[in-house]
Amino acid sequence: MTSQEPGRPASLDDVKGWFPETDQRLFTWFLERQDQLGESGDLVELGSYLGKSAILMGRHLRDGETFTVCDLFDSDASDDPNRAEMARSYATLTRAAFEENYRAFHDRLPEIVQGPTSSILDHVQPESCRFVHVDASHLYEHVRGDIRAAQVMLRPGGVIVCDDYRSEHTPGVSAAVWEAVITGGLRPVCITPMKLYGTWGDSGPVQDDLLNWLEKQEDVWHEVQQVAGRRLVRVKKKRAKKPDKHKEKVRRLEERLAATEESLAETRHLLASVRGSVSFRVGRAVTALPRAMRGGRRR
Numbered sequence: 245m246t247s248q249e250p251g252r253p254a255s256l257d258d259v260k261g262w263f264p265e266t267d268q269r270l271f272t273w274f275l276e277r278q279d280q281l282g283e284s285g286d287l288v289e290l291g292s293y294l295g296k297s298a299i300l301m302g303r304h305l306r307d308g309e310t311f312t313v314c315d316l317f318d319s320d321a322s323d324d325p326n327r328a329e330m331a332r333s334y335a336t337l338t339r340a341a342f343e344e345n346y347r348a349f350h351d352r353l354p355e356i357v358q359g360p361t362s363s364i365l366d367h368v369q370p371e372s373c374r375f376v377h378v379d380a381s382h383l384y385e386h387v388r389g390d391i392r393a394a395q396v397m398l399r400p401g402g403v404i405v406c407d408d409y410r411s412e413h414t415p416g417v418s419a420a421v422w423e424a425v426i427t428g429g430l431r432p433v434c435i436t437p438m439k440l441y442g443t444w445g446d447s448g449p450v451q452d453d454l455l456n457w458l459e460k461q462e463d464v465w466h467e468v469q470q471v472a473g474r475r476l477v478r479v480k481k482k483r484a485k486k487p488d489k490h491k492e493k494v495r496r497l498e499e500r501l502a503a504t505e506e507s508l509a510e511t512r513h514l515l516a517s518v519r520g521s522v523s524f525r526v527g528r529a530v531t532a533l534p535r536a537m538r539g540g541r542r543r
């Protein structure tokens with residue numbers, strides 16, 4: 245990924261990062277639902293990069309709540325694999341760039357923990373959060389720790405979102421996430437192509453509400469599957485319908501036919517007016533006279 249265009253971002257689209265539109269819609273839905281149900285608690289993001297998802301999460305912060313983001317930004321990782329990951333994918337990242345982006349949308353910065361996510365429990369109280377986004381290292385050992393920390397930080401019924409749970413280049417995340425589901429009591433609510441949304445509380449009511457909402461969304465596709473005996477909702481953006489090639493060809497031919505008919509009608513009209521003119525009639529008479537005389541001689 246190239247670095248962000250210079251200048252103050254005006255919309256979330258201007259902020260570089262990895263936060264697809266469907267996930268933006270779902271974050272908003274989950275956070276607004278908590279608001280409507282009066283579920284209070286803090287927000288945490290592990291892995292913020294340039295702030296794309298943090299900026300959206302910050303919009304849902306209410307009075308008395310804290311939003312904490314944790315990222316290495318421009319400091320060093322504690323182990324070689326994580327160092328290599330940072331050098332490969334986030335070499336140009338700085339905390340200043342995150343702060344500048346965040347400030348373009350919010351008056352106040354979140355609490356910033358610049359350091360490894362393994363230190364997050366030194367900064368966030370157990371059972372204090374309603375929403376935790378896990379989106380930092382892709383290494384199994386790290387993600388496993390991040391999911392455990394999320395479980396500690398979340399209140400009963402709180403929501404965890406795990407990024408990159410199925411990408412080809414992140415098998416460590418897949419292993420850690422599904423391990424939490426199979427052996428750690430994490431109940432998936434729904435999945436998108438990029439993220440898994442779950443809870444250690446009862447996933448039933450939130451799934452029912454989600455399905456109700458999804459029924460009304462025209463541009464979002466969904467289906468229900470069973471995984472390890474539990475309901476799981478798959479959500480993704482509806483593909484725009486491909487234009488029917490045959491219909492398109494017929495439409496273009498009809499357009500051309502209509503244009504040809506129009507120009508033919510114009511030509512006919514022009515011809516009729518020329519035929520009716522005095523100069524045309526005189527011209528015809530002049531050419532007709534010698535022809536008549538020649539014809540007369542032949543007889």
Ligand SMILES: C[S@@+](CC[C@H](N)C(=O)[O-])C[C@H]1O[C@@H](n2cnc3c(N)ncnc32)[C@H](O)[C@@H]1O
Nearest residue numbers: 261262291292293296297315316360361380381
């Ligand atoms: C995929 S990016 C986050 C994307 C971001 N949430 C967005 O919306 O664009 C991953 C982030 O995790 C950070 N990171 C990687 N390993 C980390 C670690 N061990 N502790 C803290 N942050 C880490 C990187 O610096 C990077 O900013």
